[in-house]
Amino acid sequence: MRDFGVGFNYLIKGQRWVARHGKQYGFGLLPGLITLVVYAAALVALAIYGDDLIGWATPFADDWSSPWRGAFRGLLTAVLFALALLLSVVTFTAVTLLIGQPFYENLSEKVDRDVSPDGTAPESGLPLWRELGISARDSLRIVVRAALWGLLLFALGFIPFVGQTAVPVIGFFVTGFFLTEELTAVAMQRRRVGLRKRLVLLRSRKRLIWGFGTPLAVSFLVPFVAVFLMPGAVAGATLMARDLLGEETTEGERGGRAAANRQRSATQG
DSSP, X not given: OHHHHHHHHHHHHHHHHHHHOHHHHXXXXXXXXXXXXXXXXXXXXXXXXXXXXXXXXXGGGTTOOTTHHHHHHHHHHHHHHHHHHHXXXXXXXXXXXXXXXXXXHHHHHHHHHHHSXXXXXXXXXXXXXXXXXXXXXXXXXXXXXXXXXXXXXXXHTTSTTHHHHXXXXXXXXXXXXXXXXXXXXXXXXXXXXXXXXXXXXXXXXXXXXXXXXXXXXXXXXXXXXXXHHHHHHHHHXXXXXXXXXXXXXXTTHHHHHHHXXXXXXXXXX
C-alpha cells in the first residue's frame, strides 16, 4: 500500500509544481479545452441518439412485450453510455497529449530541469514531426488495448451484482493504468524509452501507477476537471517517470528558490 500513497503523492506534487509556474499552467490548459469541446459534443450526441442506435442494433427485440423490451434496451443504452465514458476518459488523455504535444513537451522538460541535480533535461534529438508520429502510433496502440479491456468490462457488466459493483471498480483501475502510461510517455519518449519498455516498467510498480492514475481517472469523470488537472498531471507523471527510471530528484528546491528570488527582485524593483 505504500506505493499507492507514493503514486498519489506524485499527482499532488505535479499540481503543486504548476501552481508555482503559472505561465506553464496557462499554456497547458489550451489543448484540454479543445479536446473537451469535441468530446462533449460527441457524448451529447450519444445521449440524444443512443436509444435509436440501440433500437437499430437490436431488431430481434421489436416483438418483445412491454416492459421487457424497454428495460432491455434501456439497460443496453446505459451500458453503452458508461462504456463511452470509460473510453472517453482513456482517449481524452491520448488526444489531448497529441494536440498539445509541443506544450506538454516543454512543460515536462521544464519540470526535469527544475528537479534535476545538474539542471539539465533529457532530449530525444528527434524532429517534432518524428516525435508526433511516434506519439500518435503509441497512443493508437494504447487506445486499442484500452478498448479491448472496455469490451471485456462491457460483457462482464451483464453479470448480476458483480457487473454493478466489482466491474466499475476494476474499470477505474484499468483506466488509471492506461492514463498513467499516456502521461509518463511524454517524459519517457524524450529518453527514447519505447512503449514495450514503458509497459514493463509500469507493470513492475502497479500500486504506484494505480495510486497516481486511479484517482485521476475518477476525477476526470467530473466535467471540466480533466482540463484543469492535465498540466499538473503531466508534471506529476514526469516526476514519477524519474522515479521509475531511478533518476535522482531534488524535489524542485532549486527551481522554487529561483522563482522566489525572481519575485523578490521584481517587487524590490
